[in-house]
Amino acid sequence: MGPLEGIKVIDLTSVVMGPYATQVLAEFGADVIKIEAPAGDLVRAIGPARHSGMGPMFLNSNRGKRSITLDLKTPEGREVVLELCRSADVLAYNVRPAAMARLGLSFEALAEVNPRLIYAGLYGFGQNGPYAARPAYDDLIQGGATLAHLFRLSGNEEPRYVPTAISDRVVGLTGVAGILAALVARGRTGRGQRVDIPMFETMVQFVLSDHLGGLSYDPPLDGGGYARQLSVNRRPLKTADGYICALVYTDEHWKRFLTALGEEEKLSDPRFADYVGRSVNIDHVYGWMTGVFLTRSTAEWQALFEEIDVPAMPLHDFDSVLRDPHLTAVDFFVRVEHPSEGALRVMRNPVALSDTPVTLPGPAPRQGEHSRDILRGAGLSEAQIDSLFEKQVVRGL
Known part of the structure; x- marks a missing residue:
């Protein structure tokens, strides 16, 4: 049994940041129900794939989840989410909070259905500031959090982005920490709560923990920046x-x-x-x-x-890291058989727990693969489920 065995997560996230966070929860043993719009998660289409909608970025951020395809813009779709949340522990989303409110899925609405629910939002900006309504993606946040500027300070002629979705991954892991903290607090109080994880603020703290430097003081002692990390010769x-x-x-x-x-x-x-x-x-x-x-x-x-x-x-490249002797010895890369995609190479969660081991979760789901099972588990009758499929509120395999 994983450490989160018995925890149910309703996953309304898409792309990278939110799905990465909820995959970690699934790796720790949570039952994660991924709700996808009829168009599906955008990252299903990114990268080479054996079958449409099953690209590698999706496979590497959605393992261990169950998938239901649901039209949240319909009254019936909203009612399905409310029904799922009655017995859930966590709801995670990564659209702007105003969009959740328009769907009738605000924290207040869901707290009425289940006061023990942890309502976790991973999105661009804290809601008390002028950027609250703005959309946000990894590239934008890298620039705003001074990451791109660091390249210029370290000898590049132009600012650049880190060539990986570092903001999405860091904020995703920060979201996991926030969700787990809220679950611990609920164990003491019996109450759920709203957990907000804004990208911009999270990444500014992440970067400036190294680079605020003399600007930590008032008045400043220097213009900021960690000299060793910014040296033009700091490189392989x-x-x-x-x-x-x-x-x-x-x-x-x-x-x-x-x-x-x-x-x-x-x-x-x-x-x-x-x-x-x-x-x-x-x-x-x-x-x-x-x-x-x-x-x-x-x-x-x-x-x-x-x-x-x-x-x-x-200095590894993508090929040599697969043959690294240490990673080989600890079985970091594992060959598994996906029911639709065949043989895949997957990565283990690196966290090791002695009493509640973190095991490989199940495969990333095909879109709507578990729609009927999820609805049955929520207590809907076969007639109700058939009606939702006929109206195309719910779709599945």
């Missing part, structure tokens, strides 16, 4: 035959590293002698390392770092 180090990722960080690391290279005299150089000196002269330090690393192969450097116990890793 080119070796004689490839690249390596190494972080010679602490004073003890530097002592062992310079001694191994026969460069002990640098230990008395104020630019290398201690953490403060290296921080002030980080561009010089990293520039020197850039030249040094060209003198040996990647394997030679990796062997040296293991010998002197300094952190280092190979």
Whole structure:
């Protein structure tokens, strides 16, 4: 039994941020009921696929869920959601709160149906500010939270986005934390509550925890930014035959590293002698390392770092990471058989719990695959279910 066994989640989310959060809940053992509009979740169509609507981004953010296709814009569709929420523990959504209110699915409306319900919204902006009604996507939030600006500060001519949906993933995990906190509180009070997880505020905190720097003080001590992370030379180090990722960080690391290279005299150089000196002269330090690393192969450097116990890793690409010996040893990538998509490679949840193990959840669902079963579980009769299908309020396989 997973740690969330017995918890029922009504999942009204789509695209990446919300589905990623609810997949984590499913991996922890929750029963997640994914409600999709007739058009289906947009990410079903992203990436190569064996069958329409079953693309890899969908498969990797919706495992372990049951799917029902439901038209929420109809009165009957709303009534189905209310019925599902009567016995649910969590409802998660990632449209703007005003859209939920227009559907008649506000926190107040659902709290009347089930006062124990955790009502969790993952969306763009806190509702007390001027941006409240704005739409938001990962790219926008990366720019607003200064992530794109960091690229310019670190030597790029133009600002850039991180080439992964980092805002969606970080906010999704923050949403998981908020939902779990609300469930713990409910265990004490017996009451559900509204949980709001705004993207913009979450990502500004995430980024500026490193980079607020001297702006933490009033008056400011500097213009902000963590010098080591922003150094133009902070990057994988080119070796004689490839690249390596190494972080010679602490004073003890530097002592062992310079001694191994026969460069002990640098230990008395104020630019290398201690953490403060290296921080002030980080561009010089990293520039020197850039030249040094060209003198040996990647394997030679990796062997040296293991010998002197300094952190280092190979620079992986999408192919080589699949063959990483550590990930292989811990069975991180697992081959499974999907009932419609055949053989798939999936990733385990990395969290390990000793008493309530996190196991692989079931496969990502086909759209509407479980519509009838979900409605039966909510107590609807076969006649009621047939009527909903005839009116196309509900659809399924």
